[in-house]
Amino acid sequence: MSTISTDTATPTQPVQAHTPAKRNNSIKILDEAHAKTNLLGMTQAQLADYFKSIGEKPFRATQVIKWIYQQGVTDFEQMTNLSKGLRDKLSANACVTPPKVIHRQYSDDGTRKWVFEVTGGSLVETVLIPADDSKINGRKTLCVSSQVGCALDCSFCSTGKQGFERDLSAAEILGQLWVANASYMTDDQDSLDGVDHSLWENNVTNVVMMGMGEPLLNYRPVVSSMELMLSDHAYGLSKRRVTLSTSGVVPKMYKLAQDIDVALAISLHAPNDELRNELVPINKKYPLAELIAAAKNYVHDVNPRHKKHVTIEYVMLDGVNDHDEHAHQLVTLLEGLPSKINLIPFNPFPHSGYDKSSNNRIHAFSNILSEAGFVCTIRQTRGDDIDAACGQLVGQVADRTRRSAAWQKSIKDREEA
Numbered sequence: 106m107s108t109i110s111t112d113t114a115t116p117t118q119p120v121q122a123h124t125p126a127k128r129n130n131s132i133k134i135l136d137e138a139h140a141k142t143n144l145l146g147m148t149q150a151q152l153a154d155y156f157k158s159i160g161e162k163p164f165r166a167t168q169v170i171k172w173i174y175q176q177g178v179t180d181f182e183q184m185t186n187l188s189k190g191l192r193d194k195l196s197a198n199a200c201v202t203p204p205k206v207i208h209r210q211y212s213d214d215g216t217r218k219w220v221f222e223v224t225g226g227s228l229v230e231t232v233l234i235p236a237d238d239s240k241i242n243g244r245k246t247l248c249v250s251s252q253v254g255c256a257l258d259c260s261f262c263s264t265g266k267q268g269f270e271r272d273l274s275a276a277e278i279l280g281q282l283w284v285a286n287a288s289y290m291t292d293d294q295d296s297l298d299g300v301d302h303s304l305w306e307n308n309v310t311n312v313v314m315m316g317m318g319e320p321l322l323n324y325r326p327v328v329s330s331m332e333l334m335l336s337d338h339a340y341g342l343s344k345r346r347v348t349l350s351t352s353g354v355v356p357k358m359y360k361l362a363q364d365i366d367v368a369l370a371i372s373l374h375a376p377n378d379e380l381r382n383e384l385v386p387i388n389k390k391y392p393l394a395e396l397i398a399a400a401k402n403y404v405h406d407v408n409p410r411h412k413k414h415v416t417i418e419y420v421m422l423d424g425v426n427d428h429d430e431h432a433h434q435l436v437t438l439l440e441g442l443p444s445k446i447n448l449i450p451f452n453p454f455p456h457s458g459y460d461k462s463s464n465n466r467i468h469a470f471s472n473i474l475s476e477a478g479f480v481c482t483i484r485q486t487r488g489d490d491i492d493a494a495c496g497q498l499v500g501q502v503a504d505r506t507r508r509s510a511a512w513q514k515s516i517k518d519r520e521e522a
């Protein structure tokens with residue numbers, strides 16, 4: 106497999122003249138560069154409030170949401186069912202600005218990765234993984250980031266090693282999906298001008314909040330973004346096709362069950378507290394008994410028709426959590442919790458201190474779980490040529506940027522000498 110395109114992309118939105126924003130104080134989503142209100146990532150209710158605040162009818166929210174998400178339109182002039190007056194007003198006061206793509210890689214097998222530079226210069230990444238048998242309209246899963254870095258410091262995670270920088274806004278979270286879909290529309294051009302909008306059908310079918318960060322620690326923007334993923338006016342994804350992955354922020358799992366109906370994945374990685382405290386430190390705050398109780402609540406107590414199971418993620422670390430004994434403990438731990446288990450071969454990175462379990466070990470572990478009656482899958486690695494665990498591509502791009510900065514400095518020093 107080889108990389109077919111690696112390049113540095115230009116921002117999708119031209120920088121516009123600074124125009125004083127007329128804004129409602131309750132609307133906090135501002136595009137700093139333009140001092141305009143960024144409508145990307147606003148929920149239907151927020152957008153309706155925005156229209157009211159500029160003296161317009163709230164139903165405009167539905168029209169604009171359809172243009173942004175279903176047609177991929179960012180230029181208000183192209184929103185032809187709005188009056189000329191409203192289009193001018195929006196152009197002066199608002200914008201639809203996704204995060205800036207600074208690096209992208211497309212693999213032969215259809216895997217795509219983007220590195221975004223978000224406000225303040227931080228980098229986050231997004232990965233699109235097509236199913237093995239993905240035909241033109243097959244399953245395409247987007248792995249979306251929710252934070253820059255992560256505070257939870259799981260011992261095997263490259264994002265955790267970077268520490269926490271900041272939360273992403275809803276525009277920055279949903280913007281990752283917007284850009285991935287736009288990449289199908291534009292057929293890898295940098296501009297949306299003159300594209301065939303029917304290509305929009307060829308878009309992302311599944312979203313997993315499994316990129317950088319802990320989504321439940323950036324709760325509001327993540328839930329708002331997922332609302333738009335589910336909304337029929339926006340992306341209209343089925344609730345089975347939007348998955349939130351958490352390392353176990355227990356109080357927020359109860360809140361999530363109240364607020365939105367999406368699929369839940371739990372990053373378990375260990376079947377007992379002693380080992381989990383070591384691998385997933387948040388376990389010291391919310392130990393396994395509390396985590397499993399919160400998962401049962403999510404499955405059973407809220408909308409039992411739809412939440413049939415949780416996905417249990419379990420990274421396979423050689424000699425650490427992959428013994429037969431661990432599989433047996435897992436069977437006992439998960440008793441009474443409808444779950445599917447996803448074994449993830451550890452994705453190594455420099456100085457991690459861990460190795461990937463052998464394929465034989467992973468299969469032996471999987472067999473114990475299957476024999477106990479669990480549906481157990483082993484995650485395939487895709488796009489090997491551009492593969493890296495979430496967070497690693499950002500590291501590489503940042504390294505390159507740092508190297509380039511050092512190189513430029515050395516030239517400047519030489520010039521000045």
Ligand code: SAH
Pocket residue numbers: 259261262263314315316317318319320350351352371372418420449450451452453454494
């Ligand atoms: N913070 C959330 C979501 C992001 S991490 C969570 O922890 O669930 C997404 C998944 O990737 C988690 O299951 C995480 O444990 C796993 N992961 C992190 N680093 C990994 C690595 N080096 N190899 C394989 N899986 C990894």
Ligand code: SF4
Pocket residue numbers: 255256257258259262263264265266316317318319352372
């Ligand atoms: Fe954070 Fe998830 Fe990585 Fe743990 S595995 S450090 S929670 S991103």
